[in-house]
Amino acid sequence: GENVEQHPSTLSVQEGDSAVIKCTYSDSASNYFPWYKQELGKGPQLIIDIRSNVGEKKDQRIAVTLNKTAKHFSLHITETQPEDSAVYFCAASRGSGTYKYIFGTGTRLKVLA
């Protein structure tokens, strides 16, 4: 069935260091991969996304890479800041009739000042 695995479940980094979160999906028909940031008491907020026809996308300190052959994608945050502390979710969507998301289990990122 459809499944997205996400690692690690928790991640602590020193301010200014980089953070990497990895996801693996099972449905080879998936073609859209968003990343969401969820702060306490709030709904998930889209921070970056990538489509299956692209291998890498960057937006300031955030980048996402996609390896379709291996069916995994990763979020990279450079020069981390305390405000990056949150729970991050990856998701996969196949986009046929419905664009429902299959989410990973989340990574709690703590950036230590």
Place this chain on the structure above:
Amino acid sequence: DSGVTQTPKHLITATGQRVTLRCSPRSGDLSVYWYQQSLDQGLQFLIHYYNGEERAKGNILERFSAQQFPDLHSELNLSSLELGDSALYFCASSGAGVSKNIQYFGAGTRLSVL
């Protein structure tokens, strides 16, 4: 602010009761998705409506139902509530064209079943 409005923010009720959660999508968005977020299950897809029609169902319990009205707002009805239904319920909306994949989430409704 995502533009997606969910009410109420919190709901406390007893086992066996029925509740209705409401979602107003972003202006112009035709799709509404519902997700359940519990501590041990993460974010789970429940159901997708597009312009009033059901498009996809996830692992939604038979005690749960949803609908999307002509003004595009959606309601999620949860009945015969059990302790295990306590969770955060999110709705998300998406538009059309190149943005149809992108879902914008509301702030959620926290349901506590006592």
